[in-house]
Amino acid sequence: MRVSVIGCGYLGAVHAAAMASLGHEVVGIDVDEAKVALLRAGRAPFFEPGLPELLTEAGAAGGLTFGTDIAAVAGAKVHFVCVGTPQMAGEFRADLTYVDASVTALLPYLRPGDVVAGKSTVPVGTAERLAQLVEPTGATLVWNPEFLREGFAVNDTLHPDRLVYGLPTDDDGVVTPAGEAARAALDEVYATPLADETPLVVTDYATAQLVKVAANSFLATKISFINAMAELCEATGADVTRLADAIGYDNRIGRRFLNAGLGFGGGCLPKDIRAFMARAGELGVDQALTFLREVDSINIRRRERMVELAREVVGGSLTGKRVAVLGATFKPDSDDIRDSPALSVADGLEKQGAHVVVTDPQGVANARAKWPNLHYADDVLTAAQDADVVLLATEWAQYRALEPDALAAVVAHRNLLDGRNVLDPAHWRAAGWTYRALGRP
Template structure:
């Protein structure tokens, strides 16, 4: 099938390459010339495991190409809209300027019978509004939210854990004739994962738009819950890791996402829960999501607490102390530094008088662009040279596997803050380190 992907950022680039891998003919369109040139040459403009290889493989088949000329989408049967919806400056709501601009630019090239597929995370009600604008073209809008995890995006696109179609429905909540026709088209698009048994949920526009933000809100709540328990553990001497293990055996709860530490960041969870709250307020049901304010607050409080912990292990003051921060990306296997807890803590420590050096396997350049006043190093050993305290802030494998004896030879003081609760405290203490972590004795 011939299709277009509008917006070739993180979501769009992975989606375009994955669709070509599934056998479709894909043209990706973006206004960023440098990004398009990189993708066209098989280079990923961001770090995502497996994407460079996928770009190279699919580009070689001739089924994948990238351009800045939107007119080249003409003739595509399906158009995926994959542009960003960042948080508005100074507000909680989502900024829809890129989604609206993409639809405005696409409309002249859409033909009757085409299917336009929204994949961006948007406030509920957006699809209904955009469907009205699309109606005169004779095309049909479907909302098909994405559920990608950074670091696993290629796998999640080629082998999704579920697919959701939001179709136009009539008064009886049954898909319209146009909706059924659009579903058949999407079934063809996703024929391979559907044949592999990927669950399919067919629903209305409103439900499809709510699925992504509801899922992210649940995950954020689970993370903040265990971090709230960490605060209680610190006050009582309990161990939050053992607590999480114990309650995680309950099938109704589960152990995943019950890892206390610096909390969540990135370009999705923080802005999505805030946009969700903002939209609930617009709909007059703000009380339904008032708990998300505390979820957000707990998450941000962990960053402040980590600075306090550094002060505690440094005899009450970090002024003039050398701090090595291991990690800049908001999570491992990514170079994304948006709302990164690691960088937030690093910047707070520097503002409070510490000499901070940050390292990360992939995110140093992005971090330097965002925080040029911080000092950066190429490796953990370089960052830790003469450090008074080391903070593991992003749980990259190479940081989790550090040898405490080797690291201990380069530091000025053997003090380690485990911001992700992934190190073995017995091993580090045996090597003479003062080990501290959020929520642990």
């Protein structure tokens, strides 16, 4: 099938390459000429494991092209809208400028029977509004939310844990004939994962739009819950990691994402839960999501607490102290620094007078562009040279594998802050280090 992908950022570039690898003829469209030039050359404009190989293979096979001219989508059967929905400046609401512009730009090229598949995360009600624009062309709008994890996006696209189709329904909730035809087109697009027995949920517009924000809100709540427990553990002398182990054995709760530390960041969870709250307010049901305000607040407090902990470790004042921050990205296996807890803490340390040196395997260039007030190093030992305290802020595998003696050879003082609770305290303390972490005695 010939398909188009509008927007070639984290979601769109991966989706385009993955669809081409499944045998479809794919054209990717983006307004960023530099990004398009990289993609045409088979190079990923951001770090995502497995994507360069996928781009190279798909490009060599001739089934994947990229451009800036929307007219290139003509003749495609399914058009995937994959543009960003950032948080509006000064507000919690999602900015739908790019979604609206993409659908509007598609209209002249839509034919009867075509499918416009929204994948962007949008406030509930958006699909219903956009459907009114699409329907006069004879095409059908569906909502097909994405569930990608940065660092695992290629696998999550080729081998998703579920597929969701939000289809148009009549007043009785029955999928319309146009919706059934659109479903058949999506089934053809996703024939390979469906053949692998990927679960498929077919539902209405509203439910499909709620799935992603509900999932992100639940995940954010789970992370903030254990971080709230970390605050209690600090006040009582309890150990939050042992607490998480104990409650995680309950299969109703589970151990995954019960890892106390600096909390969540990135381009999805923070802005999605805020947009969810804003939309609930517009619908008059804001009380249903008031708990998300505390989820967001707990998440921010963990960053502030880490700055306080650093100040305690170095004797009460950060002025003139050298701090090595290991990690700049919001998570490992990514170069994404959006709403990064690591950089938020680094900036907080610098504002209290510390000399902060940040290192990261992939995120230094992006971090330097956005946070020029900080200092940067290409490797851990350079960053930790003469440091008064070392802070592990992003749990990259190479940081988790660090040996205390190697780091001790370059630092001024053996003070370690484990911002992700991933290191062995006994191992580091045995090597003469002062080990501190959020929620641990």
